[in-house]
Every structure is written in C-alpha cells, then in structure tokens.
Amino acid sequence: MKPFVFSRSTYSFLLFVLAPFALIQAQQPGVHGNKFEQLGTMLPPGNTYRSQDGSPGPEYWQQRADYDIDCTLDTENLRLNGEESITYYNQSPNTLRYLWLQLDENQHSAKNNNQYFDPNSIDPVMSAADLRALESAKEVADYGIEILEVKGENDEPLRHFIDATIMRVELPEPLAPGQKFTFKVKWFYNIVDRVKLIETLKVFANYPRGGYEYFPEDGNYLFTITQWYPRMCVYSDFEGWQTNQFTGQAEFALNFGNFLVKMTLPDDYMVGATGECLNYPVVLSSTQLERWEQAQTATEPVEIVTLAEAKALEQKENSTATKTWIYRAENVRDFAWTASRKFVWDAMPHITEAGKRVMCMSYYGKEAYPIYNRYSTKAVAQTLRTYSRYSIPYPYPSAISVEAANGMEYPMICFNPGRAEKDGTYTPQAKHSAISVIIHEVGHNYFPMIINSDERQWTWMDEGLNSFVQYLTEMEFDNNYPSGFxxxxxxTDYMALPKEYLEPLMTNGENLIDFGSNAYTKTAAGLNILRETIMGRERFDYAYREYCRRWAFKHPTPADFFRSMEDAGGMDLDWFWRGWFYSTDATDISLDSIQWYKVDLETNPRREEHTMTQKVEEPFLDITRRRNRASDMEFTVEQDEELQDFYTNYKPWETVDSVQETTTYLYDQTFTEAEKEERYGGKNYYQLFFSNKGGLVMPVIIEWTFEDGTTEIERIPVQIWRKNEEAFSRVFVKDKVATAIRIDPFKETADIDESNNNWPVREMPSRFQVFKAHKMKEKLNPMQRAKKDGKVIKP
Ligand SMILES: [Zn+2]
Structure with a gap:
C-alpha cells in the first residue's frame, strides 16, 4: 500500500485520501522519551585502564595483597587471637602515603559501632524480640576487633586510625608505583554467637556472617570464621580507596593475593578452609588420610569422617591438646574457615575441561546428614559443571559446602542451610533451600570471588549475576526444580509496587528497601529476558562468557559489563540497561484493541482526477551564494561553456512555468473481481493497537489462535517502540481467521498486568477497497515545450 510519491505535497494529499487504510503510524506525532538514546555520559568514558568495548585496557592495573596469618582459636573463651603479616604491592601509577584496611568484626562493636539502623517505631503491641532489637547495640558490647599492634618490617610501630569498620595505616615512606610494603597487625576478638545474634537482632544490617553456633544437646560448637582478619581495602582506577563502612549488608571489595594461614586449635576439631591443606599427614588420622586418597578418584562422595565417627566424637571429652592446620591459597581475594567436632566430611572430584581435579567437599553435622549426605557434594559438583560452561573453567583446587544454617560465601568455601527433622525426614523446603543455597554460595566463587566486582557498591553485579547462573544451574539439575530466581x-509483584518502594538496580546496596527483590531477583530475571527473548541464547551465552573471561581475576564495573555484553553480543542494548538497570519502570504492554479487515471484493474505488498547482517563486539568495559571488570564486559552469544548457539560465518564475501543474488520476488502475478474489479473497488483515502502560519498552510477543485451533507465535523486536514509546499499531496479514490474540504467552517480559494482554477477535471484519495504481497525466517538459514553441535548443 505504498502511495505513488512524486512530491511532498502530493504525498500528504495521497495520505489524506488513503487515511482510513494507510499506516496510521505515519500520521501520529512522535512520542519520544529517551528510552532508545545511548547511555552516553551515564557511563564513564573508556580510558587506557578500561576500554570502550568493555575489556580491560592496555594499562589496566590492580593492587595485590599477600597475607601470612597465624591464629589460635580459643574454644574455652570463644576468642580468636591472630597475627598477620601483609605484603601490599602498589601496582598503581600513583604513590601511596597511607593504606586502608577493613575491620568487619567491628560490625558488632559497641564502641566502634557503624550500624546505620533503619527507622523503627513503637507499636501498640511489642514482642520481647522487638524490644531487644531496639537495644541491639548494647547487647553486643564485648564484641569487635581489638587491634593490639600495627608494626612495620623492623617492628617499628605504625601510626593508625580506626573509624568503625575501617582503619588507616600511615606509611613510614611513600610507597612508589611498583614497590611493595610489608607490615604486621596483631589482634583478637571475642567470637559472636551467630545464632543468638540472629535471633536477637531483627535488623538485617546487623546479620553476623561468621561466629559460633552452640549445640546444647551435645555441648559442641560449630565455628565459621569469616571476615576475621584485618583485610586490605581495594584501591582502584575507578574510585581510589573503597572506604565505605561495613554495616552487615552490602558486602566487600577485596584484592587478589596469596595466603598462608596457620590455624591452631584443639586437636579433636575438624577444619575446612579456603585453599589446600599443606599438612594433612600431620592433622588427619591414617584412616582419614587413606579415605582422602580414595576420594581423589571417586565417582561418588567418599566419607573421610563418617557419621558414626562424628557422633562418637561429639560425645567425647574435649581435648586439651592442640594441632596446627596449615593452608595455602593462591590468587584468592579472601580466606575463610570452619571448625567443629561435629563434622561428617565427604569429598569427590570434579574434573575440569582442562583435566584438572577439583575436590568437591562437604562438612556437616548429624542434624544435616539426611540432606547433605545425599545432595551437598553433588550440588557442589553440579555448580562447577554448569558455571564453568557459562563463564570460565573453575580455576581453584577445591570447593567446599559447610552446613551452618545460614548462607554466606568465601573463596572455595561457603556456608549453607539444610537440617532434617530429628526422625531423619525433612520438608521439601529444607531440601530445596539446601540445594539452592549451596548452588548459590558455591556459585559466588565466580561472582564476585573471581569476576571480582565491588560488592559494597553494586550488589546486583555479584548477587544478581550469580542468582542468574544459579537459575541456569538449577534448571539443569532438575527440569522441575522450584527455582526462586x-x-x-x-x-512481577515487586515491579508492580508503587514507585516509592522501588529503586533502580544501579543503587548502592545499603540504600535498598527490598534488597533481595532488587539486587538478586530483578537482575536474574532481567538477564533471563536478555538471554531468552532479546539476545537469544547463542548471542547471550557468548557475550556473557566473554565478560567473564575478560574480567576473571580483575575488578569489573557496571560499564564493563554493559559494554562487554553489547560488544561481544553485537547488539545495542543501551535501551535495556537504561530501562531495567537505571529506572524503576515495569513492563505493562496493553493490547488495547484489534481491527479486523478484509478486502472489499465487489466495489472498486471511483476514479478521480486530481490537479495540483504550485507557484514557483524566485529562490532567496542565501548567505553562502552571496559571499561566494562577492569573492573571487570561479564557478565551473561559467568557466566551461560546454556545461551550459537550456536550464543553466532557466528561470521558471519569469516564464509560463511560474505556475506548475500536476495532474494525477487516482484509482486509475483497478482489479477485476476474479483477480481480487484470487489475490486477496482469503486474506485477513488485523490491525492491533498497543500501548505502553508500564514504561519499559520490550519486544512484543503475540500468540494467534485460529479458527482451526492452530496457533502461531510472532515476535516483534523492541525497536517497534522507537518512534513512539507510548503506543503503536501494526497490521498483520493472515490466511487464517483468528479467534483470539494474546500477548506475552510465555510470560517472557515480566508484564505486571496480564489482564490487558488478551483479546477476542470481533465477529465481522470491516472491508476496505483496493486498486492497482494511480497514474500521472503525462506532460511536456520545459525543453520539449520550448521546442514546440519553435525555440532553438542548444544541441
Ligand atoms: Zn549471594
């Protein structure tokens, strides 16, 4: 239905004539927001450290910190004493005069308290726990890390300053680029009762990540020692020192480095930790060592400590003798460990694509045995298999899942829930939360332990990306798996909330009202939309892997992720980042109405003659022409007479041509009834009217149901909204008669209101007339007319 266009004015005239059947869209004024504009200055410009294509630049740098830690777990006094030597490598182009460290244990300190509590109030009825929560700072008075010494290499004291969870250490000499500095910190802290604190403190921000759990029935402890030693803050090209306080919510920014850690504790405790144990022959019994050797080639988990042995040990008197476990971990950003007399320990290998052996292991008490013995180590192996395929092959020698009734991740070791009932049965929730959290926390080895974003700044970059691959892993584990992400x-429920309850994903983790829905769920769902609906699996998976490859063991920022996905995916996604990550808009695409047309087979449009006249005015002499003429410019046509013809000095405004006339015979050529029947008789034209009620632009997926019961899916790319972000109509031509139309039938776009997605088709079609073509009246051109008038035309 393209009109025969020969001039602008004729075009609008024809449109006017044809309006009822022409593309309405062409007549609508554009309704532009900026949903399709490039992110531009919203992203930092590329530089030599971070390239515009999303990859690390030619001068990319990052700092490194190596740790040598000696610590003693005092299980009598529930205290951890430690001494560490930190070697800090300044690989930046800047000279440093001070260093910043993180003291996360001060999260619980009364004197160094940093808890930015959320607003609270007194209600007409208060529980004891509610009231305790109002006083939480007092309850934790004895906690927090005590820094005993900060010394340089020659034992000279270093000036330092503590502000809640961060500590600045002044360097005795400026640390030039390329230099390293070794210093020592001595400290201790009282270990918190992790479970009691959780019960006491309702505020999530105060949630303890590590501590002990006491089992009154058997009188044993389970220690999870995390965020325990003073850790270097990250100094980076994009923000300098990351010195945001740790409030318990947004996690950490950490450097890569090597660790050598010696842990001394009673010799009846079993230990699991980041890295590889260097002295198993010393700390394990000969039977345990033999089983450990067996596990190296096992195809099912091998129990290195059995349930019977663990049960027997937890009943024994506590030993007073001690043992030292020595662990080494290379190129990790943190070190965590666990210790208990309650542990069953099992292990089996995962072999990477490169043929490297990774020991998948689990540590759990009898309480978790029914679930963990069956699922934990295999869930660890499943995680490594799937994540390796969607990101990079797992690079570390081990991956450990510890049952500790919580969920928290560290390199190579994580803590997860999953206890059974006393009779050995368990609920489906207990089973699935165990498997999901194990996959999630083991998955954190990738995001952010390896693909090492700044968690304290952008929660979605680790929690969201991780929850997304967790979903892919669960879907691969079991097609019927009840995934939460x-x-x-x-x-959709979250995105449908009033705007005052929503923040964009590009919001600091501390400032979120609903941390989980925002950073975890919205990111995972968004990436799934990108993968399944917008980019397609092949394109998405390639780009996602490329992002992971580029930024493994480095510090990516959001721009590096956005750019890598676009660059490797070969697709402009700025509209998606803008909508899904920078706004609180939701998808709510409404199918407002449908018009069904068929061709009128009987009548043809009546032939009409249309004449248009246009006065030709003498053109205005614009500034460029005036100045060129005034200058000494030599005009080619004036220099070369050969180029001069009838039109060179033709001035229509001075001739009869000053009024130009065009005549069109509208609907000049038409179809016979038989031709029409053959061409158009069976065709149905459906004009669908859509509007954007939620704000987000999204592809439109349409499901057609036809009279004969068949269905068809049609996918309209998101660019349909480019010229009008609020509404569009589009015509679909179908050989079959449609009985119903539904949009987003597979719930791919997170449409928050599906009540406007369905539409039955009207019973009777409207009819429109068709014709073959318009025709222009042929006329003499000015040259022909001059000839006819007897004028001599230059040959
Ligand atoms: Zn997480």
Missing part, C-alpha cells in the same frame, strides 16, 4: 514470574 530467573523466571519473570519471580519479579
């Missing part, structure tokens, strides 16, 4: 149905 990934599917768009997990996020």
């Amino acid at each position: 990934g599917a768009t149905s997990t996020i």
Whole structure:
C-alpha cells in the first residue's frame, strides 16, 4: 500500500485520501522519551585502564595483597587471637602515603559501632524480640576487633586510625608505583554467637556472617570464621580507596593475593578452609588420610569422617591438646574457615575441561546428614559443571559446602542451610533451600570471588549475576526444580509496587528497601529476558562468557559489563540497561484493541482526477551564494561553456512555468473481481493497537489462535517502540481467521498486568477497497515545450 510519491505535497494529499487504510503510524506525532538514546555520559568514558568495548585496557592495573596469618582459636573463651603479616604491592601509577584496611568484626562493636539502623517505631503491641532489637547495640558490647599492634618490617610501630569498620595505616615512606610494603597487625576478638545474634537482632544490617553456633544437646560448637582478619581495602582506577563502612549488608571489595594461614586449635576439631591443606599427614588420622586418597578418584562422595565417627566424637571429652592446620591459597581475594567436632566430611572430584581435579567437599553435622549426605557434594559438583560452561573453567583446587544454617560465601568455601527433622525426614523446603543455597554460595566463587566486582557498591553485579547462573544451574539439575530466581514470574509483584518502594538496580546496596527483590531477583530475571527473548541464547551465552573471561581475576564495573555484553553480543542494548538497570519502570504492554479487515471484493474505488498547482517563486539568495559571488570564486559552469544548457539560465518564475501543474488520476488502475478474489479473497488483515502502560519498552510477543485451533507465535523486536514509546499499531496479514490474540504467552517480559494482554477477535471484519495504481497525466517538459514553441535548443 505504498502511495505513488512524486512530491511532498502530493504525498500528504495521497495520505489524506488513503487515511482510513494507510499506516496510521505515519500520521501520529512522535512520542519520544529517551528510552532508545545511548547511555552516553551515564557511563564513564573508556580510558587506557578500561576500554570502550568493555575489556580491560592496555594499562589496566590492580593492587595485590599477600597475607601470612597465624591464629589460635580459643574454644574455652570463644576468642580468636591472630597475627598477620601483609605484603601490599602498589601496582598503581600513583604513590601511596597511607593504606586502608577493613575491620568487619567491628560490625558488632559497641564502641566502634557503624550500624546505620533503619527507622523503627513503637507499636501498640511489642514482642520481647522487638524490644531487644531496639537495644541491639548494647547487647553486643564485648564484641569487635581489638587491634593490639600495627608494626612495620623492623617492628617499628605504625601510626593508625580506626573509624568503625575501617582503619588507616600511615606509611613510614611513600610507597612508589611498583614497590611493595610489608607490615604486621596483631589482634583478637571475642567470637559472636551467630545464632543468638540472629535471633536477637531483627535488623538485617546487623546479620553476623561468621561466629559460633552452640549445640546444647551435645555441648559442641560449630565455628565459621569469616571476615576475621584485618583485610586490605581495594584501591582502584575507578574510585581510589573503597572506604565505605561495613554495616552487615552490602558486602566487600577485596584484592587478589596469596595466603598462608596457620590455624591452631584443639586437636579433636575438624577444619575446612579456603585453599589446600599443606599438612594433612600431620592433622588427619591414617584412616582419614587413606579415605582422602580414595576420594581423589571417586565417582561418588567418599566419607573421610563418617557419621558414626562424628557422633562418637561429639560425645567425647574435649581435648586439651592442640594441632596446627596449615593452608595455602593462591590468587584468592579472601580466606575463610570452619571448625567443629561435629563434622561428617565427604569429598569427590570434579574434573575440569582442562583435566584438572577439583575436590568437591562437604562438612556437616548429624542434624544435616539426611540432606547433605545425599545432595551437598553433588550440588557442589553440579555448580562447577554448569558455571564453568557459562563463564570460565573453575580455576581453584577445591570447593567446599559447610552446613551452618545460614548462607554466606568465601573463596572455595561457603556456608549453607539444610537440617532434617530429628526422625531423619525433612520438608521439601529444607531440601530445596539446601540445594539452592549451596548452588548459590558455591556459585559466588565466580561472582564476585573471581569476576571480582565491588560488592559494597553494586550488589546486583555479584548477587544478581550469580542468582542468574544459579537459575541456569538449577534448571539443569532438575527440569522441575522450584527455582526462586530467573523466571519473570519471580519479579512481577515487586515491579508492580508503587514507585516509592522501588529503586533502580544501579543503587548502592545499603540504600535498598527490598534488597533481595532488587539486587538478586530483578537482575536474574532481567538477564533471563536478555538471554531468552532479546539476545537469544547463542548471542547471550557468548557475550556473557566473554565478560567473564575478560574480567576473571580483575575488578569489573557496571560499564564493563554493559559494554562487554553489547560488544561481544553485537547488539545495542543501551535501551535495556537504561530501562531495567537505571529506572524503576515495569513492563505493562496493553493490547488495547484489534481491527479486523478484509478486502472489499465487489466495489472498486471511483476514479478521480486530481490537479495540483504550485507557484514557483524566485529562490532567496542565501548567505553562502552571496559571499561566494562577492569573492573571487570561479564557478565551473561559467568557466566551461560546454556545461551550459537550456536550464543553466532557466528561470521558471519569469516564464509560463511560474505556475506548475500536476495532474494525477487516482484509482486509475483497478482489479477485476476474479483477480481480487484470487489475490486477496482469503486474506485477513488485523490491525492491533498497543500501548505502553508500564514504561519499559520490550519486544512484543503475540500468540494467534485460529479458527482451526492452530496457533502461531510472532515476535516483534523492541525497536517497534522507537518512534513512539507510548503506543503503536501494526497490521498483520493472515490466511487464517483468528479467534483470539494474546500477548506475552510465555510470560517472557515480566508484564505486571496480564489482564490487558488478551483479546477476542470481533465477529465481522470491516472491508476496505483496493486498486492497482494511480497514474500521472503525462506532460511536456520545459525543453520539449520550448521546442514546440519553435525555440532553438542548444544541441
Ligand atoms: Zn549471594
């Protein structure tokens, strides 16, 4: 239905004539927001450290910190004493005069308290726990890290300053680029009762990540020692020192480095930790060592400590003798460990694509045995298999899941829930939360332990990306797995909330009202939409892997992720980042109405003659022409007479041509009834009217149901909204008669209101007339007319 266009004015005239059947869209004024504009200055410009394509630049640098830690776990007094030597490598182009460290244990300190509590109030009825929460700072008075010494290499004291969870150490000499500095810190802290604190403190921000759990029935402890030693803050090209306080919510920014850690504790404790144990022959019994050797080639988990042995040990008197476990970990950003007399320990290998052996292991008490013995180590192996395929092959020698009734991740070791009932049965929730959290926390080895974003700044970059691959892993583990992330149905309720309850994903983790829905669920669902609906699996998976490859063991920022996905995916996604990551808009695409047309087979449009006249005015002499003429410019046509013809000095405004006339015979050529029947008789034209009620632009997926019961899916790319972000109509031509139309039938786009997605088709079609073509009246051109008038035309 393209009009025969020969001039602008004729075009609008024809449109006017044809309006009822022409593309309405062409007539609508554009309704532009900026949903399709490039992110531009919203992203930092590329530089030599971070390239515009999202990859690390030619001068990319990052700092490194190596740790040598000696510590003693005092299980009598529930205290951890430690001494560490930190070697800090200044690989930046800047000279440093001070260093910043993180003292996360001060999260619980009364004197160095940093808890930015959320607002609270007194209600007409208060529980004891509610009231305790109002006083939480007092309850934790004895906690926090005590820094005993900060010394240089020659034992000279270093000036330092502590502000809640951060400590500045002044360097005795400026640390030039390329230099390293070794210093020592001596400290201790009282270990918190992790479970009691959780019960006491309702505020999530105060949630303890590590501590002990006491089991009154058997009188044993389970220690999870995390965020325990003073750790270097990150100094980076994009923000200098990251000195945001740790409040318990947004996690950490950490450097890569090597660790040598010696842990001394009673010799009846079993230890699991980041890295590889260097002295198993010393700390394990000969039977345990033999089983450890067996586990290296096992195809099912091998129990290195059995349930019977663990049960027997937890009943024994506590030993007073001690043992020292020595662990080494290379190129990790942190070190955590666990210790208990309650542990069953099992292990089996995962072999990487490169043929490297990774020991998948689990540590758990009898309480978790029914679930963990069956699922934990295999869930660890499943995680490594799937994550390795969607990101990079797992680079570390081990991956450990510890049952500690919580969920928290560290390199090569993580803590997860999953206890059974006393009779050995368990609920489906206990089973699935165990498997999901194990996959999630082991998955954190990738995001952010290896692909090492700044968690304290951008929670979505680790929690969201990780929750997304967790979903892919669960989907691969069991097609019927009840996943909490990934599917768009997990996020629609959140995105439908009033705007005052929502923040964009590009919000600091501390400032979120609903941390989980925002950083975890919305990111995972968004990436799933990108993968399944916008980019397609092949394109998405390639780009996601490329992002992971580029930024493994480095510090990516959001721009590096956005750019890598676009660059390796070969697709402009700025509109998606802008909508899903920078706004609180939701998808709500409404199918407002449908018009069904068929061709009028009987009548043809009546032939009409249309004449248009246009006066030709003498053109205005614009500034460029005036100045060129005034200058000494030599005009080619004036220099070369050969180029001069009838039109060179033709001035229509001075001739009869000053009024130009064009005549069109509208609907000049038409079809016979038989021709029409053959061409158009069976065709149905459906004009669908859509509007954007939620703000987000999204592809439109349409499901057609036809009279004969068949269905068809049609996918309209998101660019349909480019010229009008609020509404569009589009015509679909179908050989079959449609009985119903539904949009987003697979719930791919997180549409928050599906009540406007369905539409039955009207019973009777409207009819429109067709014709073959218009025709222009042929006329003499000015040259022909001059000839006819007897004028001599230059040959
Ligand atoms: Zn997480």
